[in-house]
Amino acid sequence: MADNYKETECLVIGSGIAGATCAYVAARAGLKVCLLSKRSDPNTTNTYWAQGGIVYTGHDDSPELLVDDVMRAGRGLNNRAAVEFLAANGPRVVREILIDVAKVAFARNGDKGELDLTREGAHSVNRILYSADNTGREIQLALMAVLRSMENVEIITGATAIDVITLRHHSTDLQARYLLEDRCAGAYVYCEEKKEVVTILAQRTVLATGGLADIFLHSTNEKGTVGDGVVMAKRAGVDVINMEYIQFHPTTLYIPGEKRFLLSEALRGEGARLRNLRGEQFMQRYNPELRDLAGRDEVTIAIWDEMIENGEDHVLLDVANYIDEDPAIRFPTIYATCLAAGIDIKKDPVPVVPAAHYFCGGVLVDRCGRTTLSGLYAVGEVSCTGLHGANRLASTSLLEGLLWGYEAANDIVDQMSRGVTIAFPMLTSVRDWIPTGYVENEDPALIAQDWLSIKSTMWNYVGIVRTHQRLKIAIEDLRHMYLRIEDFYRRTPVSKEIIGLFHGAQAAILVTDAALRNSTSVGCHFIRSNKGSTRRFPAMPGGSEIAQHV
Structure with missing residues (x-):
C-alpha cells in the first residue's frame, strides 16, 4: 500500500473459497476488486485445510434427497429456503467455477474419467467430490491462481480488518447522520508491513473472514480464526444469529x-x-x-x-x-x-x-449474502444463511461458501450496473482512523495469558457439553476479562495481536451469551441438567482434569 488511503469498487475481506469466488465473479464482470488476507499467504485459510470434499450430485441422487439430509442434520432448525436453494443451484456452480474455470483436480475413476464420488456421515448417497484427502488445498490453490491472473484484482496480504466503515459513524459530513438507512463504505484495515491503519473505501464490502473456533482451547481451525467478521458486524449494528451453534468435529x-x-x-x-x-x-x-x-x-x-x-x-x-x-x-x-x-x-x-471445528451461526444474510446493513455482504462461515440449522452436514460448508460468494458478487454487479452507488463526496467524507492509544506497549505475556484464559473458559464451560451453571460462570468470567482487555486495547498502539485478542474476547461473549439464552438442547448446542452426580471429566489434551456436573 502506497499510503493510508485507498478506494475500490468491491472490497472482499477474506481469501478462502467464499471470498475468492466472490472476488473472481465480481472481477469477471469488470469491477475493481481488492481482496484482503490477514496472513502473509492468502492461501492460508480454513478452506486450504478442508480434507473431505464438496457436495455435488450423485447417482440416484436428487435435490429433494439432499434437502432431507441437510434438514435432518440441522435438526429441522434450518432455513428451508436456503437449503432448497443450495440443493437446486450448488452443483451447477461447482461445475461452472471449480470444474470449468478453476479446473480443480477432483478424483476421477473408470476409463471415461468420470468424477468419483464419496460419502460422509449422515449423507444418504455418494455425492461428494474430493481430491485425495486435500480437497480444500486443491480448491484454494486453483482459485487463487485464477485471481492472480486478473489485472483488476488487487490481493493485499498481512491486512487485518479492524472495523467496517459506516457513513453515520465515520463520515465528517454532518448530513450523514440524518440518513434513514445507514450504509457501509469500506473498512479500516491494519497493514502489518507498514504498521499502520489504512482506510479502504468501497462501494460494496464483503465479509468472508471465516469462523471463530480458535477461541476454544482445542480447535481444527487455522490460528487466528477468532470471529473478526461477526464481531465487526455486530459492532456496526448488523444482526447476528445462531451464535450458540458451534460444531465440534x-x-x-x-x-x-x-x-x-x-x-x-x-x-x-x-x-x-x-x-x-x-x-x-x-x-x-x-x-x-x-x-x-x-x-x-x-x-x-x-x-x-x-x-x-x-x-x-x-x-x-x-x-x-x-x-x-x-x-x-x-x-x-x-x-x-x-x-x-x-x-x-x-x-x-x-x-x-x-475439537471445535465449525461455526453454524453468524451474520444474518439473505440468498444474495446481503446483511441488514446496506452495502455490506457476508459469505461463507462468517455468515448465517440458515443452511445448517443446529448442526452442519459434512461437506456442505465449501459448497455454501462457493454458492453464496457467487451470488453475492452477482448481486453487487447488478446493483453497480444500475447505478446504486455512494456519491463521491459522501464516500470521500469518511474520516481517517483514530488511533487507539499510545500509553502502553504491547506485552506478549499478557496477551498469551488472556488468550489462555479465554480459550480454557470456552472449552471447559461452553464446549461440547454445556450446563446452565457452567454458562453462567463463563459469561461472568468473560465479561470481567473483556473489561480489562478493552482498556488494554484502548491504551495500546494497534497491532494484529491486539486486534485479534479484542475481537476474540467479544466473540467469546457473543457465543456464551447466546448459549445461555437458549435453554433448548438441540444439535451442537448440547445442554445437560445441572442436577446429578459430579463426575471427573478426563483430562483433555493440553488441559487439566476438572470436576463438572453432568
Whole structure:
C-alpha cells in the first residue's frame, strides 16, 4: 500500500473459497476488486485445510434427497429456503467455477474419467467430490491462481480488518447522520508491513473472514480464526444469529501437547470404525441405524460420553481393519501426518478426540449474502444463511461458501450496473482512523495469558457439553476479562495481536451469551441438567482434569 488511503469498487475481506469466488465473479464482470488476507499467504485459510470434499450430485441422487439430509442434520432448525436453494443451484456452480474455470483436480475413476464420488456421515448417497484427502488445498490453490491472473484484482496480504466503515459513524459530513438507512463504505484495515491503519473505501464490502473456533482451547481451525467478521458486524449494528451453534468435529488426532489435526469424516465414510480403549465398537449404542456415519453432533457426544464413562482421554479410530483401499493412496495427508507421529494407520488404530471445528451461526444474510446493513455482504462461515440449522452436514460448508460468494458478487454487479452507488463526496467524507492509544506497549505475556484464559473458559464451560451453571460462570468470567482487555486495547498502539485478542474476547461473549439464552438442547448446542452426580471429566489434551456436573 502506497499510503493510508485507498478506494475500490468491491472490497472482499477474506481469501478462502467464499471470498475468492466472490472476488473472481465480481472481477469477471469488470469491477475493481481488492481482496484482503490477514496472513502473509492468502492461501492460508480454513478452506486450504478442508480434507473431505464438496457436495455435488450423485447417482440416484436428487435435490429433494439432499434437502432431507441437510434438514435432518440441522435438526429441522434450518432455513428451508436456503437449503432448497443450495440443493437446486450448488452443483451447477461447482461445475461452472471449480470444474470449468478453476479446473480443480477432483478424483476421477473408470476409463471415461468420470468424477468419483464419496460419502460422509449422515449423507444418504455418494455425492461428494474430493481430491485425495486435500480437497480444500486443491480448491484454494486453483482459485487463487485464477485471481492472480486478473489485472483488476488487487490481493493485499498481512491486512487485518479492524472495523467496517459506516457513513453515520465515520463520515465528517454532518448530513450523514440524518440518513434513514445507514450504509457501509469500506473498512479500516491494519497493514502489518507498514504498521499502520489504512482506510479502504468501497462501494460494496464483503465479509468472508471465516469462523471463530480458535477461541476454544482445542480447535481444527487455522490460528487466528477468532470471529473478526461477526464481531465487526455486530459492532456496526448488523444482526447476528445462531451464535450458540458451534460444531465440534468428532475425530482429531490425539497427540498430547500437539495442535489438533483433523481426521476427515471420509475415513468413516470409506469404512473406518470407532472403538473405545477396551476395543469395543460403540456407535451402535448411540445410533443403531447410522452407527459411525451418524451426524457430527451425535458422534461427538458419543465419543465424549465414552471417554467419561471409561475414564479415558481418547478413543480409537480403526482404519486398518475396515478400509479396503490403500490408506496411503486414498488419504495421503492423513497417512503421512499420522506416520510422522509414530502411527501407521495401515496397522495401528488412531487415537482421536473431538475439537471445535465449525461455526453454524453468524451474520444474518439473505440468498444474495446481503446483511441488514446496506452495502455490506457476508459469505461463507462468517455468515448465517440458515443452511445448517443446529448442526452442519459434512461437506456442505465449501459448497455454501462457493454458492453464496457467487451470488453475492452477482448481486453487487447488478446493483453497480444500475447505478446504486455512494456519491463521491459522501464516500470521500469518511474520516481517517483514530488511533487507539499510545500509553502502553504491547506485552506478549499478557496477551498469551488472556488468550489462555479465554480459550480454557470456552472449552471447559461452553464446549461440547454445556450446563446452565457452567454458562453462567463463563459469561461472568468473560465479561470481567473483556473489561480489562478493552482498556488494554484502548491504551495500546494497534497491532494484529491486539486486534485479534479484542475481537476474540467479544466473540467469546457473543457465543456464551447466546448459549445461555437458549435453554433448548438441540444439535451442537448440547445442554445437560445441572442436577446429578459430579463426575471427573478426563483430562483433555493440553488441559487439566476438572470436576463438572453432568
